[in-house]
Amino acid sequence: MSSFIQRFFAVPGTAALLAAAFCLNASATDLDVPDGPVGDADCLLYLGLMRGHLMVGHELFNQGEHDAAQTHSKHPGDELYAVLLKSFEERGARGFADELSAHAAAVESGGAEQVRAAYADVMDAIRRHEQSVTATPALVAEVVVGLLRVAADEYAIGIVDGRLENAHEYQDAYGFTRVALEWAGQVDRAAFGRVTERLLAIDDMWPALVPPNRVPQSASRLYGTAAEVEILTLRLAGR
Protein backbone atom coordinates (compact mmCIF):
# COMPACT_ATOMS: atom_id res chain seq x y z
CA MET A 1 0.00 0.00 0.00
CA SER A 2 1.64 3.26 -1.02
CA SER A 3 1.94 5.95 1.54
CA PHE A 4 -1.07 8.20 1.66
CA ILE A 5 0.98 10.95 3.16
CA GLN A 6 3.56 10.84 0.38
CA ARG A 7 0.92 10.83 -2.35
CA PHE A 8 0.02 14.40 -1.53
CA PHE A 9 3.33 15.49 -2.99
CA ALA A 10 1.96 14.42 -6.36
CA VAL A 11 -0.90 16.86 -6.04
CA PRO A 12 -0.18 20.20 -7.68
CA GLY A 13 1.31 22.35 -5.01
CA THR A 14 -0.72 25.20 -3.69
CA ALA A 15 0.25 28.60 -4.85
CA ALA A 16 1.86 30.93 -2.42
CA LEU A 17 -0.82 32.22 -0.16
CA LEU A 18 -2.06 35.77 0.05
CA ALA A 19 -5.62 36.96 0.71
CA ALA A 20 -7.71 39.40 2.59
CA ALA A 21 -7.46 39.17 6.32
CA PHE A 22 -10.77 38.75 7.95
CA CYS A 23 -9.73 37.33 11.23
CA LEU A 24 -10.09 38.25 14.84
CA ASN A 25 -10.76 35.90 18.00
CA ALA A 26 -11.71 32.36 18.92
CA SER A 27 -10.77 29.06 20.37
CA ALA A 28 -8.66 27.00 17.98
CA THR A 29 -9.54 23.51 19.01
CA ASP A 30 -12.98 23.40 20.56
CA LEU A 31 -14.62 24.42 17.29
CA ASP A 32 -17.43 26.29 19.00
CA VAL A 33 -18.85 29.05 16.87
CA PRO A 34 -17.35 32.25 18.25
CA ASP A 35 -19.31 35.39 18.87
CA GLY A 36 -17.25 37.46 16.50
CA PRO A 37 -14.67 37.27 13.75
CA VAL A 38 -11.67 34.97 14.29
CA GLY A 39 -7.94 35.63 14.47
CA ASP A 40 -5.32 34.83 11.85
CA ALA A 41 -4.21 31.48 13.23
CA ASP A 42 -7.73 30.29 13.93
CA CYS A 43 -8.83 31.48 10.51
CA LEU A 44 -6.14 29.42 8.81
CA LEU A 45 -6.94 26.51 11.09
CA TYR A 46 -10.60 26.44 10.12
CA LEU A 47 -9.76 26.83 6.45
CA GLY A 48 -7.26 23.99 6.83
CA LEU A 49 -9.87 21.79 8.44
CA MET A 50 -12.20 22.46 5.54
CA ARG A 51 -9.52 21.57 3.04
CA GLY A 52 -8.78 18.41 4.99
CA HIS A 53 -12.42 17.32 4.82
CA LEU A 54 -12.60 18.08 1.12
CA MET A 55 -9.31 16.35 0.31
CA VAL A 56 -10.41 13.18 2.03
CA GLY A 57 -13.79 13.32 0.36
CA HIS A 58 -12.18 13.71 -3.03
CA GLU A 59 -9.89 10.74 -2.54
CA LEU A 60 -12.78 8.63 -1.37
CA PHE A 61 -14.83 9.66 -4.38
CA ASN A 62 -11.97 8.67 -6.67
CA GLN A 63 -11.88 5.30 -4.95
CA GLY A 64 -15.55 4.78 -5.60
CA GLU A 65 -16.56 5.38 -1.99
CA HIS A 66 -19.31 7.79 -2.94
CA ASP A 67 -21.37 7.62 0.26
CA ALA A 68 -18.39 8.42 2.41
CA ALA A 69 -17.34 11.13 -0.03
CA GLN A 70 -20.74 12.78 0.29
CA THR A 71 -20.48 12.86 4.07
CA HIS A 72 -17.07 14.47 3.99
CA SER A 73 -18.08 16.97 1.33
CA LYS A 74 -20.88 18.27 3.50
CA HIS A 75 -18.89 18.75 6.67
CA PRO A 76 -17.17 22.03 5.80
CA GLY A 77 -20.48 23.70 5.18
CA ASP A 78 -22.34 22.01 8.00
CA GLU A 79 -19.72 22.31 10.73
CA LEU A 80 -17.08 24.89 9.96
CA TYR A 81 -18.17 27.57 7.51
CA ALA A 82 -20.33 29.32 10.10
CA VAL A 83 -17.20 30.05 12.16
CA LEU A 84 -15.87 32.25 9.41
CA LEU A 85 -19.15 33.73 8.28
CA LYS A 86 -19.00 36.64 10.67
CA SER A 87 -15.45 37.35 9.60
CA PHE A 88 -16.49 37.42 5.94
CA GLU A 89 -19.36 39.74 6.80
CA GLU A 90 -17.17 41.99 8.90
CA ARG A 91 -14.71 42.57 6.11
CA GLY A 92 -17.09 42.54 3.24
CA ALA A 93 -15.22 39.58 1.81
CA ARG A 94 -17.02 37.19 -0.46
CA GLY A 95 -17.25 33.80 1.13
CA PHE A 96 -17.31 30.51 -0.72
CA ALA A 97 -20.63 29.07 0.28
CA ASP A 98 -21.60 28.74 -3.38
CA GLU A 99 -18.49 26.71 -4.18
CA LEU A 100 -19.09 24.48 -1.16
CA SER A 101 -22.68 23.86 -2.16
CA ALA A 102 -21.76 23.20 -5.76
CA HIS A 103 -19.14 20.70 -4.71
CA ALA A 104 -21.47 18.89 -2.33
CA ALA A 105 -24.11 18.74 -5.07
CA ALA A 106 -21.60 17.42 -7.56
CA VAL A 107 -20.48 14.66 -5.21
CA GLU A 108 -24.08 13.71 -4.60
CA SER A 109 -24.79 13.52 -8.31
CA GLY A 110 -21.73 11.34 -8.84
CA GLY A 111 -20.44 12.80 -12.08
CA ALA A 112 -16.66 12.44 -12.06
CA GLU A 113 -15.90 15.41 -14.29
CA GLN A 114 -18.37 17.58 -12.43
CA VAL A 115 -16.85 16.59 -9.12
CA ARG A 116 -13.34 17.25 -10.35
CA ALA A 117 -14.23 20.74 -11.53
CA ALA A 118 -16.22 21.62 -8.41
CA TYR A 119 -13.44 20.33 -6.21
CA ALA A 120 -10.90 22.50 -8.01
CA ASP A 121 -13.19 25.52 -7.68
CA VAL A 122 -13.84 25.16 -3.95
CA MET A 123 -10.21 24.47 -3.14
CA ASP A 124 -9.16 27.50 -5.15
CA ALA A 125 -11.73 29.58 -3.30
CA ILE A 126 -10.40 28.43 0.05
CA ARG A 127 -6.83 29.05 -0.96
CA ARG A 128 -7.66 32.58 -2.07
CA HIS A 129 -9.04 33.18 1.39
CA GLU A 130 -5.93 31.71 2.95
CA GLN A 131 -3.88 34.36 1.29
CA SER A 132 -3.92 37.24 3.58
CA VAL A 133 -2.21 36.52 6.49
CA THR A 134 1.47 36.82 6.06
CA ALA A 135 2.24 33.20 6.76
CA THR A 136 5.19 33.63 9.07
CA PRO A 137 6.89 30.48 10.31
CA ALA A 138 5.54 31.19 13.76
CA LEU A 139 1.99 31.44 12.47
CA VAL A 140 2.37 28.32 10.38
CA ALA A 141 3.64 26.49 13.44
CA GLU A 142 0.54 27.49 15.35
CA VAL A 143 -1.69 26.31 12.53
CA VAL A 144 0.16 23.01 12.16
CA VAL A 145 -0.09 22.29 15.88
CA GLY A 146 -3.76 23.21 15.84
CA LEU A 147 -4.47 20.90 12.91
CA LEU A 148 -2.60 18.04 14.55
CA ARG A 149 -4.48 18.44 17.82
CA VAL A 150 -7.83 18.36 16.08
CA ALA A 151 -6.60 15.38 14.07
CA ALA A 152 -5.65 13.64 17.30
CA ASP A 153 -9.08 14.29 18.80
CA GLU A 154 -10.70 12.80 15.71
CA TYR A 155 -8.38 9.81 15.63
CA ALA A 156 -9.10 9.13 19.29
CA ILE A 157 -12.76 8.71 18.34
CA GLY A 158 -11.99 6.75 15.21
CA ILE A 159 -9.61 4.17 16.65
CA VAL A 160 -10.12 2.89 20.17
CA ASP A 161 -7.79 0.27 21.62
CA GLY A 162 -6.67 -0.63 18.12
CA ARG A 163 -10.23 -1.21 16.89
CA LEU A 164 -11.99 0.78 14.25
CA GLU A 165 -14.87 2.62 15.90
CA ASN A 166 -15.55 5.39 13.44
CA ALA A 167 -14.09 5.40 9.95
CA HIS A 168 -15.18 8.95 9.26
CA GLU A 169 -13.24 10.41 12.18
CA TYR A 170 -10.23 8.31 11.25
CA GLN A 171 -10.41 9.76 7.74
CA ASP A 172 -10.83 13.30 9.07
CA ALA A 173 -7.67 12.87 11.07
CA TYR A 174 -5.86 11.80 7.92
CA GLY A 175 -7.09 14.84 6.00
CA PHE A 176 -6.14 17.32 8.72
CA THR A 177 -2.70 15.77 9.08
CA ARG A 178 -2.15 16.02 5.34
CA VAL A 179 -3.00 19.70 5.43
CA ALA A 180 -0.59 20.14 8.33
CA LEU A 181 2.11 18.42 6.30
CA GLU A 182 1.34 20.64 3.34
CA TRP A 183 1.70 23.74 5.48
CA ALA A 184 4.98 22.49 6.92
CA GLY A 185 6.32 21.84 3.45
CA GLN A 186 5.69 25.41 2.41
CA VAL A 187 7.92 26.91 5.06
CA ASP A 188 11.66 27.23 4.94
CA ARG A 189 13.20 23.79 5.45
CA ALA A 190 15.71 25.08 7.94
CA ALA A 191 12.83 25.98 10.22
CA PHE A 192 10.48 23.14 9.41
CA GLY A 193 12.54 20.25 8.14
CA ARG A 194 12.29 18.37 11.42
CA VAL A 195 8.59 19.13 11.61
CA THR A 196 8.07 17.54 8.21
CA GLU A 197 10.06 14.50 9.30
CA ARG A 198 7.86 14.09 12.37
CA LEU A 199 4.72 14.24 10.26
CA LEU A 200 6.02 11.76 7.72
CA ALA A 201 6.94 9.42 10.56
CA ILE A 202 3.27 8.98 11.55
CA ASP A 203 2.22 8.00 8.06
CA ASP A 204 1.65 4.43 9.21
CA MET A 205 -1.27 5.53 11.39
CA TRP A 206 -3.39 5.35 8.22
CA PRO A 207 -2.74 2.00 6.53
CA ALA A 208 -5.62 2.69 4.16
CA LEU A 209 -8.12 5.47 3.60
CA VAL A 210 -10.91 2.95 4.09
CA PRO A 211 -9.58 1.43 7.28
CA PRO A 212 -9.60 -2.22 8.25
CA ASN A 213 -11.38 -3.29 11.41
CA ARG A 214 -8.13 -3.33 13.32
CA VAL A 215 -5.64 -0.49 13.22
CA PRO A 216 -2.98 -1.12 15.86
CA GLN A 217 -2.37 2.55 16.50
CA SER A 218 -3.18 5.11 19.17
CA ALA A 219 -4.17 8.74 19.07
CA SER A 220 -1.43 9.35 21.61
CA ARG A 221 1.03 9.30 18.70
CA LEU A 222 -0.77 12.23 17.12
CA TYR A 223 -1.07 14.09 20.41
CA GLY A 224 2.60 13.43 21.04
CA THR A 225 3.53 14.60 17.54
CA ALA A 226 1.57 17.81 18.03
CA ALA A 227 3.47 18.38 21.25
CA GLU A 228 6.79 17.64 19.57
CA VAL A 229 6.03 20.11 16.80
CA GLU A 230 5.09 22.71 19.38
CA ILE A 231 8.43 22.21 21.07
CA LEU A 232 10.41 22.12 17.82
CA THR A 233 8.93 25.47 16.81
CA LEU A 234 9.12 27.20 20.18
CA ARG A 235 11.93 29.49 19.19
CA LEU A 236 10.51 30.73 15.93
CA ALA A 237 10.28 34.48 15.86
CA GLY A 238 7.05 35.74 17.26
CA ARG A 239 6.27 32.70 19.40
Place this chain on the structure above:
Amino acid sequence: MKPKPSMRAIFSAILLTAALTAGATAAANAADREVNVYSYRQPFLIEPMFDAFTAETGIKVNAVYAKTGMLERLQNEGRNSPADLVFTVDIGRLSDIQNAGLTQPVESAAINRGIPAGMRDPHGHWFGLTARARIIVTSKARVRPGEIGSYEDLADAKWKGRVCTRSGKHPYNVALFASMMHSHGDAAAQEWLAGLKSNLARRPQGNDRAQARAIAEGVCDVGVINHYYLYQMATSDKQKAWFEAIDVVFPNQADRGTHMNISGMAMTRHAPNPDEALALMEFLAGDRAQEMYAEVNGEYPVNPRIGVSGYLESLGDFKRDTLDLARVAANRGAASKMADRVGYND
Protein backbone atom coordinates in the same frame (compact mmCIF):
# COMPACT_ATOMS: atom_id res chain seq x y z
CA MET B 1 68.72 17.88 12.64
CA LYS B 2 65.55 18.23 14.71
CA PRO B 3 65.68 16.47 18.07
CA LYS B 4 63.31 13.58 18.37
CA PRO B 5 60.43 14.29 20.80
CA SER B 6 60.70 12.46 24.11
CA MET B 7 58.19 9.78 25.04
CA ARG B 8 56.98 12.09 27.81
CA ALA B 9 56.34 14.81 25.28
CA ILE B 10 54.54 12.42 22.96
CA PHE B 11 52.40 11.06 25.81
CA SER B 12 51.61 14.59 26.97
CA ALA B 13 50.60 15.52 23.45
CA ILE B 14 48.33 12.50 23.30
CA LEU B 15 46.73 13.40 26.64
CA LEU B 16 46.27 17.01 25.60
CA THR B 17 44.69 15.97 22.32
CA ALA B 18 42.38 13.58 24.13
CA ALA B 19 41.35 16.27 26.62
CA LEU B 20 40.63 18.79 23.89
CA THR B 21 38.67 16.23 21.94
CA ALA B 22 36.66 15.25 25.00
CA GLY B 23 35.93 18.89 25.73
CA ALA B 24 34.79 19.53 22.19
CA THR B 25 32.70 16.37 22.25
CA ALA B 26 31.18 17.35 25.60
CA ALA B 27 30.38 20.78 24.26
CA ALA B 28 28.85 19.28 21.17
CA ASN B 29 26.94 16.78 23.30
CA ALA B 30 25.75 19.47 25.69
CA ALA B 31 24.53 21.43 22.72
CA ASP B 32 22.36 18.47 21.78
CA ARG B 33 20.96 17.96 25.22
CA GLU B 34 17.59 19.32 26.13
CA VAL B 35 14.79 18.97 28.62
CA ASN B 36 11.13 19.57 27.85
CA VAL B 37 8.99 21.28 30.45
CA TYR B 38 5.24 21.80 30.74
CA SER B 39 4.49 24.63 33.11
CA TYR B 40 1.49 26.23 34.73
CA ARG B 41 3.85 28.82 36.08
CA GLN B 42 4.11 32.00 34.07
CA PRO B 43 7.28 32.48 32.01
CA PHE B 44 8.58 35.47 33.94
CA LEU B 45 8.47 33.46 37.16
CA ILE B 46 10.55 30.57 35.93
CA GLU B 47 12.52 31.44 32.82
CA PRO B 48 15.32 33.20 34.71
CA MET B 49 16.06 29.93 36.47
CA PHE B 50 15.93 28.00 33.20
CA ASP B 51 18.32 30.46 31.59
CA ALA B 52 20.72 30.14 34.49
CA PHE B 53 20.55 26.36 34.23
CA THR B 54 21.29 26.42 30.51
CA ALA B 55 24.19 28.82 31.01
CA GLU B 56 25.66 26.49 33.61
CA THR B 57 25.08 23.14 31.93
CA GLY B 58 24.53 23.82 28.25
CA ILE B 59 21.30 21.85 28.42
CA LYS B 60 18.51 23.62 26.57
CA VAL B 61 15.16 24.00 28.30
CA ASN B 62 12.10 23.84 26.05
CA ALA B 63 9.20 25.22 28.02
CA VAL B 64 5.54 25.05 27.07
CA TYR B 65 3.26 27.23 29.17
CA ALA B 66 -0.39 26.56 29.80
CA LYS B 67 -3.12 27.93 32.01
CA THR B 68 -5.27 24.82 32.06
CA GLY B 69 -5.48 21.29 30.78
CA MET B 70 -2.04 19.99 31.59
CA LEU B 71 -3.26 16.77 33.14
CA GLU B 72 -5.52 16.02 30.19
CA ARG B 73 -2.75 16.82 27.79
CA LEU B 74 -0.35 14.43 29.49
CA GLN B 75 -3.01 11.73 29.55
CA ASN B 76 -3.71 12.17 25.84
CA GLU B 77 -0.04 12.13 24.91
CA GLY B 78 0.65 9.09 27.04
CA ARG B 79 3.95 7.38 26.35
CA ASN B 80 4.35 9.62 23.28
CA SER B 81 4.57 12.78 25.37
CA PRO B 82 7.78 14.76 24.92
CA ALA B 83 7.35 16.26 28.39
CA ASP B 84 10.10 15.52 30.90
CA LEU B 85 9.00 17.74 33.78
CA VAL B 86 5.86 19.49 34.89
CA PHE B 87 5.78 22.65 36.97
CA THR B 88 2.65 23.70 38.77
CA VAL B 89 1.46 25.76 41.68
CA ASP B 90 -0.43 24.19 44.55
CA ILE B 91 -0.02 20.80 46.11
CA GLY B 92 -3.37 19.82 44.65
CA ARG B 93 -2.34 20.01 41.03
CA LEU B 94 0.87 18.14 41.76
CA SER B 95 -0.96 15.34 43.52
CA ASP B 96 -3.59 15.17 40.76
CA ILE B 97 -0.88 14.52 38.21
CA GLN B 98 0.69 11.93 40.49
CA ASN B 99 -2.63 10.22 41.18
CA ALA B 100 -3.30 10.01 37.46
CA GLY B 101 -0.17 7.90 37.13
CA LEU B 102 1.62 10.52 35.07
CA THR B 103 4.73 10.92 37.22
CA GLN B 104 7.69 8.75 38.09
CA PRO B 105 9.61 8.58 41.34
CA VAL B 106 12.91 10.41 41.55
CA GLU B 107 15.62 9.56 44.04
CA SER B 108 18.24 12.22 44.50
CA ALA B 109 20.25 13.06 47.55
CA ALA B 110 20.97 16.46 46.02
CA ILE B 111 17.29 17.27 45.70
CA ASN B 112 16.52 15.97 49.16
CA ARG B 113 19.22 18.16 50.67
CA GLY B 114 17.50 21.18 49.19
CA ILE B 115 13.86 20.28 49.86
CA PRO B 116 12.61 19.38 53.34
CA ALA B 117 10.73 16.10 53.71
CA GLY B 118 7.42 17.81 54.45
CA MET B 119 7.56 19.61 51.11
CA ARG B 120 8.13 16.60 48.87
CA ASP B 121 6.33 13.41 48.17
CA PRO B 122 7.69 10.62 50.37
CA HIS B 123 8.11 8.46 47.28
CA GLY B 124 9.74 11.12 45.14
CA HIS B 125 6.86 11.82 42.76
CA TRP B 126 6.79 15.59 43.37
CA PHE B 127 8.94 18.21 45.00
CA GLY B 128 8.13 21.67 46.28
CA LEU B 129 10.31 24.46 44.96
CA THR B 130 8.82 27.51 46.58
CA ALA B 131 6.44 28.05 49.45
CA ARG B 132 3.56 30.49 49.79
CA ALA B 133 1.85 31.50 52.99
CA ARG B 134 -1.96 31.71 53.10
CA ILE B 135 -2.32 34.90 55.09
CA ILE B 136 -5.17 36.95 56.48
CA VAL B 137 -5.40 40.58 55.45
CA THR B 138 -7.46 43.12 57.38
CA SER B 139 -8.70 46.64 56.88
CA LYS B 140 -6.31 49.16 58.40
CA ALA B 141 -9.23 51.49 58.96
CA ARG B 142 -11.72 49.09 60.51
CA VAL B 143 -9.79 46.28 62.21
CA ARG B 144 -7.47 46.81 65.17
CA PRO B 145 -4.05 45.12 65.06
CA GLY B 146 -4.25 41.81 66.87
CA GLU B 147 -8.03 41.65 66.63
CA ILE B 148 -7.80 38.55 64.48
CA GLY B 149 -4.97 36.06 64.77
CA SER B 150 -5.97 32.68 63.42
CA TYR B 151 -7.88 30.89 60.72
CA GLU B 152 -10.20 29.72 63.50
CA ASP B 153 -11.04 33.36 64.27
CA LEU B 154 -12.54 33.70 60.78
CA ALA B 155 -15.56 31.73 62.03
CA ASP B 156 -16.10 33.95 65.08
CA ALA B 157 -19.53 35.56 64.95
CA LYS B 158 -17.96 38.98 65.52
CA TRP B 159 -16.92 38.92 61.88
CA LYS B 160 -20.39 38.31 60.51
CA GLY B 161 -20.77 39.95 57.13
CA ARG B 162 -17.18 41.16 57.19
CA VAL B 163 -15.11 38.43 55.49
CA CYS B 164 -14.28 38.01 51.80
CA THR B 165 -12.66 35.04 50.10
CA ARG B 166 -12.33 33.59 46.64
CA SER B 167 -14.16 30.42 45.71
CA GLY B 168 -14.16 27.65 48.27
CA LYS B 169 -13.40 25.23 45.43
CA HIS B 170 -10.21 27.01 44.39
CA PRO B 171 -7.14 24.84 45.06
CA TYR B 172 -5.58 27.40 47.42
CA ASN B 173 -8.63 27.38 49.68
CA VAL B 174 -9.20 23.66 49.37
CA ALA B 175 -5.67 23.05 50.62
CA LEU B 176 -6.28 25.38 53.58
CA PHE B 177 -9.55 23.60 54.38
CA ALA B 178 -7.72 20.25 54.16
CA SER B 179 -5.16 21.47 56.65
CA MET B 180 -7.98 22.49 58.99
CA MET B 181 -9.42 18.99 58.72
CA HIS B 182 -6.10 17.54 59.70
CA SER B 183 -5.73 19.92 62.64
CA HIS B 184 -9.27 19.66 64.00
CA GLY B 185 -10.87 16.57 62.58
CA ASP B 186 -13.62 16.44 60.01
CA ALA B 187 -16.55 17.43 62.18
CA ALA B 188 -14.92 20.42 63.82
CA ALA B 189 -13.47 21.58 60.51
CA GLN B 190 -16.89 21.50 58.92
CA GLU B 191 -18.34 23.46 61.80
CA TRP B 192 -15.57 26.00 61.35
CA LEU B 193 -16.14 26.25 57.62
CA ALA B 194 -19.87 26.73 58.13
CA GLY B 195 -19.06 29.53 60.54
CA LEU B 196 -16.73 31.15 58.04
CA LYS B 197 -19.37 30.82 55.36
CA SER B 198 -21.91 32.60 57.57
CA ASN B 199 -19.44 35.48 58.02
CA LEU B 200 -18.97 36.13 54.32
CA ALA B 201 -19.86 39.61 53.15
CA ARG B 202 -20.66 38.33 49.67
CA ARG B 203 -20.62 35.12 47.68
CA PRO B 204 -17.05 33.91 47.17
CA GLN B 205 -15.76 35.49 44.01
CA GLY B 206 -12.70 36.85 42.26
CA ASN B 207 -9.06 36.02 42.78
CA ASP B 208 -6.94 36.68 45.85
CA ARG B 209 -6.22 40.28 44.99
CA ALA B 210 -9.90 40.90 44.52
CA GLN B 211 -10.32 40.29 48.23
CA ALA B 212 -7.81 43.02 49.02
CA ARG B 213 -9.65 45.28 46.63
CA ALA B 214 -12.94 44.49 48.37
CA ILE B 215 -11.40 45.52 51.67
CA ALA B 216 -10.08 48.75 50.16
CA GLU B 217 -13.54 49.48 48.75
CA GLY B 218 -15.27 48.79 52.06
CA VAL B 219 -17.09 45.66 50.95
CA CYS B 220 -15.52 43.67 53.77
CA ASP B 221 -12.91 44.00 56.50
CA VAL B 222 -11.06 40.68 56.38
CA GLY B 223 -9.74 38.57 53.52
CA VAL B 224 -7.57 35.53 52.82
CA ILE B 225 -4.82 35.67 50.20
CA ASN B 226 -1.42 34.24 49.30
CA HIS B 227 1.43 36.34 50.62
CA TYR B 228 3.19 37.04 47.31
CA TYR B 229 0.24 39.12 46.10
CA LEU B 230 1.26 41.74 48.64
CA TYR B 231 4.36 42.60 46.66
CA GLN B 232 2.52 42.47 43.36
CA MET B 233 -0.07 44.92 44.65
CA ALA B 234 2.49 47.17 46.29
CA THR B 235 4.37 47.57 43.02
CA SER B 236 1.32 48.10 40.83
CA ASP B 237 0.09 51.60 40.11
CA LYS B 238 -3.45 50.34 39.87
CA GLN B 239 -3.41 48.04 42.90
CA LYS B 240 -1.18 49.95 45.26
CA ALA B 241 -4.22 51.51 46.91
CA TRP B 242 -5.50 48.06 47.79
CA PHE B 243 -2.18 47.16 49.37
CA GLU B 244 -2.12 50.36 51.36
CA ALA B 245 -5.58 49.69 52.75
CA ILE B 246 -4.66 46.40 54.41
CA ASP B 247 -2.68 45.01 57.30
CA VAL B 248 -1.05 41.59 57.18
CA VAL B 249 -1.65 38.75 59.63
CA PHE B 250 0.35 35.52 59.57
CA PRO B 251 -2.26 33.28 61.20
CA ASN B 252 -1.76 30.87 64.06
CA GLN B 253 1.57 32.14 65.30
CA ALA B 254 0.52 31.11 68.82
CA ASP B 255 0.08 27.49 67.88
CA ARG B 256 0.75 25.43 64.76
CA GLY B 257 1.77 28.24 62.45
CA THR B 258 0.62 29.58 59.11
CA HIS B 259 -0.60 27.21 56.42
CA MET B 260 1.92 26.87 53.60
CA ASN B 261 1.41 25.64 50.07
CA ILE B 262 3.97 25.08 47.35
CA SER B 263 4.77 25.46 43.73
CA GLY B 264 6.59 22.38 42.59
CA MET B 265 7.86 19.98 40.00
CA ALA B 266 7.52 16.39 39.00
CA MET B 267 9.21 14.15 36.48
CA THR B 268 6.77 12.70 33.99
CA ARG B 269 6.25 8.99 33.74
CA HIS B 270 7.53 8.72 30.18
CA ALA B 271 10.18 11.43 30.27
CA PRO B 272 12.30 11.02 27.14
CA ASN B 273 15.23 12.94 28.65
CA PRO B 274 15.37 11.73 32.27
CA ASP B 275 19.04 12.54 32.87
CA GLU B 276 18.61 16.11 31.71
CA ALA B 277 15.38 16.38 33.67
CA LEU B 278 17.11 15.23 36.82
CA ALA B 279 19.88 17.76 36.25
CA LEU B 280 17.32 20.55 36.06
CA MET B 281 15.51 19.30 39.14
CA GLU B 282 18.73 19.22 41.13
CA PHE B 283 19.63 22.70 39.92
CA LEU B 284 16.27 24.11 40.95
CA ALA B 285 16.53 22.54 44.41
CA GLY B 286 20.01 23.96 44.81
CA ASP B 287 21.09 27.12 46.55
CA ARG B 288 21.47 29.32 43.51
CA ALA B 289 18.06 28.68 42.00
CA GLN B 290 16.39 28.89 45.37
CA GLU B 291 17.90 32.32 45.91
CA MET B 292 16.65 33.33 42.48
CA TYR B 293 13.13 32.12 43.26
CA ALA B 294 12.97 34.37 46.30
CA GLU B 295 14.24 37.35 44.33
CA VAL B 296 12.20 36.82 41.17
CA ASN B 297 8.78 35.85 42.41
CA GLY B 298 8.68 36.81 46.05
CA GLU B 299 7.93 33.32 47.25
CA TYR B 300 9.71 31.65 50.10
CA PRO B 301 12.43 29.21 49.08
CA VAL B 302 11.87 25.70 50.39
CA ASN B 303 15.61 25.15 50.71
CA PRO B 304 16.24 25.67 54.42
CA ARG B 305 19.72 27.04 53.80
CA ILE B 306 18.44 30.02 51.87
CA GLY B 307 17.60 33.20 53.69
CA VAL B 308 15.30 35.88 52.37
CA SER B 309 15.92 39.49 51.63
CA GLY B 310 14.16 42.53 50.33
CA TYR B 311 10.42 42.44 50.52
CA LEU B 312 10.23 39.00 52.06
CA GLU B 313 12.58 40.10 54.77
CA SER B 314 10.39 43.11 55.45
CA LEU B 315 7.44 40.80 56.15
CA GLY B 316 9.43 39.40 59.02
CA ASP B 317 9.98 35.93 60.27
CA PHE B 318 6.95 33.81 61.09
CA LYS B 319 6.07 30.35 62.25
CA ARG B 320 5.08 28.00 59.47
CA ASP B 321 2.71 25.08 59.81
CA THR B 322 4.99 22.11 59.22
CA LEU B 323 2.13 19.77 58.34
CA ASP B 324 3.35 17.33 55.72
CA LEU B 325 1.87 18.49 52.45
CA ALA B 326 1.34 14.91 51.34
CA ARG B 327 -1.29 14.77 54.10
CA VAL B 328 -2.87 17.96 52.81
CA ALA B 329 -2.98 16.41 49.36
CA ALA B 330 -4.63 13.29 50.75
CA ASN B 331 -7.39 15.39 52.37
CA ARG B 332 -8.18 17.54 49.36
CA GLY B 333 -11.05 15.50 48.04
CA ALA B 334 -12.70 15.42 51.43
CA ALA B 335 -12.09 19.15 51.86
CA SER B 336 -13.77 19.94 48.58
CA LYS B 337 -16.79 17.85 49.56
CA MET B 338 -16.88 19.64 52.89
CA ALA B 339 -17.10 22.96 51.05
CA ASP B 340 -20.04 21.54 49.10
CA ARG B 341 -21.81 20.35 52.24
CA VAL B 342 -21.72 23.76 53.85
CA GLY B 343 -22.71 25.38 50.57
CA TYR B 344 -19.66 27.56 50.73
CA ASN B 345 -20.02 29.00 47.25
CA ASP B 346 -23.79 29.38 47.38
